[in-house]
Amino acid sequence: MTLLHNDPAAFADEALAGFVHAHAARVRSLRGGVVRASATPPGHAAVVTGGGTGHYPAFAGWVGPGMAHGAACGDLFASPSAARVAAVARACEAGGGVILAFGNYAGDVLHFGQAAVQLQAEGIDARVLTVTDDIASAPAGQHWLRRGIAGDLPVIKILGAAAEQGLHLNEVEHLGRRAVAATRSLGLAFRGCTLPGAAGPLFTVPAGRMALGLGIHGEPGIEESDLVPADAVADLLLDRLLTERPAWHADGGHDRVAVLLNGLGGTQHDELFVVYRRVAERLDALGLRVVEPEVGELVTSLDMAGLSLTLTFLDDDLAELWTAPADTPAFRRGAVAPRPPRTDDVAAHRTPAVVPGSAASRAVAARLVTALDTIGETVIRHEDALGAMDAVAGDGDHGIGMRRGAEAAARAAARAHERGAGARSLLTHAGEAWSERAGGTSGALWGTMLTAFGTALGDERAPTPDHVLRGVRSAVDAVIRLGGAKPGDKTLVDAATPFAERLQEALAAGSGLVHAWEAAAEAATRAAEATALIPARLGRARVHGDSSVGTPDAGAVSFALIVTALGAAARTATERQES
Secondary structure: OOOOOOOHHHHHHHHHHHHHHHOOOOEEEEOOEEEEOEOOOOOOOEEEEEEEEOOOOOOHHHEOOOOEOEEEEEEEOOOOOHHHHHHHHHHHOOOOOEEEEEEOOHHHHHHHHHHHHHHHHOOOOEEEEEEOOEOOOOOHHHHHHOOOOOOHHHHHHHHHHHHHOOOOHHHHHHHHHHHHHOEEEEEEEEEOOOOOOOOOOOOOOOOOEEEEOOOOOOOOOOEEEEOOOHHHHHHHHHHHHHOOOOHHHHHOOOOEEEEEEEEOEOOOHHHHHHHHHHHHHHHHHOOOEEOOOEEEOOOOOOOEEEEEEEEEEEOHHHHHHHOOOEEOOOOEEOOOOOOOEOOOOHHHHOOOOOOEOOHHHHHHHHHHHHHHHHHHHHHHHHHHHHHHHHHOOOOOOHHHHHHHHHHHHHHHHHHHHHOOEOHHHHHHHHHHHHHHHHOHHHHHHHHHHHHHHHHHHOOOOOOOHHHHHHHHHHHHHHHHHHHOOOOOOOOOHHHHHHHHHHHHHHHHOOOOHHHHHHHHHHHHHHHHHHHHHOOOOOOHHHHHHHHHOOOOOHHHHHHHHHHHHHHHHHHHHHHHHHO
16 A cells, blocks of 8 residues: 555645655756756757656656656646646747657646647647557557557657757657657556555455556556466566567567566566566577666556566667666666756746737737636536536536636636737637646646637737637647547537538628627537437546437537627627627
8 A cells, every 4th residue: 555645635746845855956846847957958859758646757757868858747647737738848948849758648648738739829849749558458550549658768768868969859759759669568467556545456456366458547457367477477478569579670680679677666676577587588589689678666556566568679770869878866877968057947937928919919818808707607607507417427527627717717818918918828828727727628628729719819910700710720620639539429529610610601601700600609509409319439428428318518518608608798799889
């Protein structure tokens, strides 16, 4: 069990604070994460990683020259918010852009993806790279669905070494994707992990048994079998990994491989060395040369008893980067030249700068403040009903999450307007606040929509109806890219897509913006109501998808309510001006 804690709710924050105190010469803290204590050369690309707490030395332990420039740290086994990721990325970016690299989990994909949208809106070239090394989590033909586990380490190491060479962001990203494609992992557990304050583990493995294919967030394995001797464990893991040796490696005369034997938190180093002895002998017999192996606790899962084996199949470029020097709290290799310390105020990177807008854009920003107030009032009126819809097949928090997000966005917008923000800057601040306060899927999606819509409006002009249409299209496209939903999946997209399509049709037919918006809102409302006829296919609700039939999707309904209220408010304002 995880025995040493105070308030379990404070465990993640206190662990991070202790880590920073212990490694004050190497890292500096800011809201939600850590960055290098040393300066990054101007123009260099930056690598930002991150994920939930409970996996040390991942992810904060990998921050330093030769590896990551910063790490965003979430709560226990929970993704850091987009606002935290963006804050860390701003503090790391040195003029050469930033790569956000992380394990392929739904929450991380959503929040790191939203952070990338946010950073791009601020003019920072931000790329997203997901690690997909866990062969147990999806077939070889669906590698994009695989989880990221201990393969995070070699990918981050290779990315960091490439950035350290001063390579262009494009080349750093390319090498990182090659590392992902070359990395495979498989793990097994003998005992589940226990969260601080919990009475028991997240899953159990019967005595004398072992679970193959576990995740690092307490997910149980995909199959169980009798516990076997150490050599048989090594053979099991290695044989399955070698079935996925890339053809370019096997047929191209390559024989080098990076090997990581990873303890998950409750397995002794001596046990790991017994297993690694067999792995090394087998690889040698197969003619594969091991390059700089790593054996120990590399990506853990609190106190889980178990281990994982990772192979990264190396070519000349990847081998050079894997063996390059690095100096981090938990990973050190070779000699890294001394670096000058950072002298800037890390906390200053917490939020995006307010960009003063032109007079025309500030006037639009004032109307946007009113619009966000309207959104908040609408959500509050329907909060209970939205929560009840969500509870049918979800967790019932949609209404309260939407209220928290909308209220935070309205406050952030008002503050930005007071500082002279244009439309884009104001919506960027509103989007970040919505995401941070609302949390969850809806928070990330609405934060992304506001940011994308603002980018289309800009800070310099009074937008035309065409700019508004482009903003709506950009917002909907960003949601689809980020969440992966399509019409028919019973999500917000079911209402947002017909809204954008009807808006475009009405404007093309010569309707004014207000009339076109109202027509589009009617289409969104009909589409939202129609989601009652289909089962949920994405998100948590998909597990109980059939039980959602008969109830419309809360996300689609809240979208329709909001665009309807905005249309009505615009109609009232127009009539007031004309009278």
